[in-house]
Amino acid sequence: MVTIIDYGVGNLFSLESSFAFIGEDATVTSDPDAVRSAERLILPGVGAFGDAARKLRSSGMLKAVLDAAKSKIPLLGICLGMQLLFEKSYEYGEHEGLGLIRGSVRPMKGYIPNTEKIPQIGWNSLSLTERGRKCPIFEDVKNGDFVYFVHSFYGAGCESALTASVDCRGVPVTAAVWGEGPVFGTQFHPEKSGDVGLRILKSFSKVPKGGTAL
Amino acid sequence: MITKRIIPCLDVRDGRVVKGVNFKDLADVDSPVALASYYSDAGADELVFYDITASAEGRRIFTDILAEAARRVFIPLTVGGGVSTLSDFERVLRCGADKVSVNSGAIKDPSLIGEAAKRYGDQCVVISADVKRVNGQFRVFARGGRDDTGLEAVEWIKRCVGNGAGEVVLNSMDTDGVRGGFDLEMLRAVCEAVSVPVIASGGAGSVEDFVTLFREVPGVDAGLAASVFHFGQIKIGDLKAALAAEGIPVRIWERNDG
Numbered sequence: 069m070v071t072i073i074d075y076g077v078g079n080l081f082s083l084e085s086s087f088a089f090i091g092e093d094a095t096v097t098s099d100p101d102a103v104r105s106a107e108r109l110i111l112p113g114v115g116a117f118g119d120a121a122r123k124l125r126s127s128g129m130l131k132a133v134l135d136a137a138k139s140k141i142p143l144l145g146i147c148l149g150m151q152l153l154f155e156k157s158y159e160y161g162e163h164e165g166l167g168l169i170r171g172s173v174r175p176m177k178g179y180i181p182n183t184e185k186i187p188q189i190g191w192n193s194l195s196l197t198e199r200g201r202k203c204p205i206f207e208d209v210k211n212g213d214f215v216y217f218v219h220s221f222y223g224a225g226c227e228s229a230l231t232a233s234v235d236c237r238g239v240p241v242t243a244a245v246w247g248e249g250p251v252f253g254t255q256f257h258p259e260k261s262g263d264v265g266l267r268i269l270k271s272f273s274k275v276p277k278g279g280t281a282l
Numbered sequence: 283m284i285t286k287r288i289i290p291c292l293d294v295r296d297g298r299v300v301k302g303v304n305f306k307d308l309a310d311v312d313s314p315v316a317l318a319s320y321y322s323d324a325g326a327d328e329l330v331f332y333d334i335t336a337s338a339e340g341r342r343i344f345t346d347i348l349a350e351a352a353r354r355v356f357i358p359l360t361v362g363g364g365v366s367t368l369s370d371f372e373r374v375l376r377c378g379a380d381k382v383s384v385n386s387g388a389i390k391d392p393s394l395i396g397e398a399a400k401r402y403g404d405q406c407v408v409i410s411a412d413v414k415r416v417n418g419q420f421r422v423f424a425r426g427g428r429d430d431t432g433l434e435a436v437e438w439i440k441r442c443v444g445n446g447a448g449e450v451v452l453n454s455m456d457t458d459g460v461r462g463g464f465d466l467e468m469l470r471a472v473c474e475a476v477s478v479p480v481i482a483s484g485g486a487g488s489v490e491d492f493v494t495l496f497r498e499v500p501g502v503d504a505g506l507a508a509s510v511f512h513f514g515q516i517k518i519g520d521l522k523a524a525l526a527a528e529g530i531p532v533r534i535w536e537r538n539d540g
Contacts, residue, residue, distance in 0.1 A: 081378045085353045115403040185503065187405050187448055189479045190284040191327055191533040214285070214533040216358060218405045235283055260358050260380065262322065 070273055071106035074098040075127045077148070078114040086259040090266050092273040100132035106141055108273065109133070113148030117157040117173060117221070120148055121165060130166065137168055142250035142275040144205065150245065150253030151223060159221050169247045171226030179222065180236045187220040192234035192256075194243055200231030203246045204275050208267040215243070215256040215264055223255065250279030283531045286496050287327035287504035288518055289360075289481065290511040292317060295334050297343040299512070318351040318359075321511070324518040326357065327533055330383070330451075330506060333363030334426075345377045352378020362410055362451075366390060371398050375406070383408035383451055386424040388442060389431055399446025404478075407449075409442035411435060413468060414455035420468060427455050435468075436475045443476045450476060451506065453483040461487025461510065464495045473501030486510050489524045496530045 454465030
């Protein structure tokens with residue numbers, strides 16, 4: 069059973085549908101206690117970091133997610149949900165995140181070559197790190213597999229957690245992270261990444277409480 | 283590298299795909315759900331569902347169909363047609379759309395893009411423009427290409443992007459339906475003016491037209507077409523292989539079907 073956290077940010081239809089499609093039970097909740105007692109958690113999110121972090125805090129979900137992480141409940145942050153796992157973000161100001169992944173979220177503007185479009189929208193191919201090759205959610209993912217991105221900010225300074233990056237004209241951009249314990253994040257949208265994405269969600273649905281040892 | 287996207291467009295009226303479809307291995311030829319699934323398996327990078335229904339009843343059928351497709355197809359879905367209010371955004375986003383394209387709706391209400399971008403994020407809002415040359419000027423047309431708005435296209439698109447549109451679909455009415463290739467001149471003008479992704483529409487007639495598009499206008503991020511895909515004149519797999527052979531980055535993957 070996968071519990072999708074609803075804190076008023078983003079559209080959960082496709083996430084729910086993708087779990088239904090792969091035959092995994094998924095439920096959406098806005099109850100912090102259901103988060104604390106979940107088997108596995110998805111932290112979704114689109115939009116602005118500051119706004120999402122505020123909603124996470126005011127809904128009581130921030131505390132609940134931290135409690136869940138402490139009790140080693142597998143957690144997958146997707147897109148802005150991944151960015152929220154970081155310590156802080158510099159998206160229009162400075163905002164505090166969950167601090168489950170070391171690093172910060174920074175604008176791609178000024179980082180990727182100025183010939184490149186922002187937002188980055190489209191499919192890019194994953195370069196798995198050594199950690200990525202051992203990452204349980206990438207069990208059925210090959211180096212070079214394509215996944216779908218939509219973002220203007222990226223995770224920086226997260227080398228120790230990095231499981232995959234993508235190339236943006238010679239510049240590596242964080243695609244996925246795996247922190248301490250079963251805390252995972254993908255900058256891309258597995259629920260919009262065709263077969264590859266569905267395989268990632270399937271693998272995540274099998275990560276046991278406590279996670280698997282590296 | 284972010285790859286160039288290939289996007290089939292499905293015009294839907296009263297729940298059926300309008301432009302005739304002709305696949306021998308697809309039984310229900312005008313079912314949007316079956317066709318969406320077929321294209322996704324064939325390697326389409328994204329799909330556009332365009333609602334050309336006029337009635338409220340047709341609109342309801344459209345959202346049902348959209349939801350059905352979103353339950354089975356796991357690539358990005360953009361919805362356009364008949365979007366003129368925030369509640370239209372809500373209606374299609376709730377049914378599984380990832381992006382919403384606005385055309386006449388943005389012309390009627392110039393604040394629509396800004397408000398939608400604020401509520402749903404820039405990435406969700408696509409400005410779609412039907413553009414035609416009038417007296418040597420690129421002119422925006424409304425209501426499915428029926429009304430000349432008098433607006434100069436490049437300025438209009440820049441303004442929409444400034445208000446928060448995260449992507450542009452440029453449909454050249456001068457090349458649309460002719461199948462003689464995309465409107466490179468018009469696309470160049472728009473690509474130079476905005477820094478968000480630009481999707482080329484109108485004029486695809488052959489694989490070579492896509493090769494020319496991406497080679498000649500590197501700022502273009504995606505190519506959109508309808509009937510050349512529906513009639514099977516261009517197979518997406520062949521198209522992507524041809525683009526890759528020309529050194530144009532595209533998503534190609536080994537099918538994991540054993």
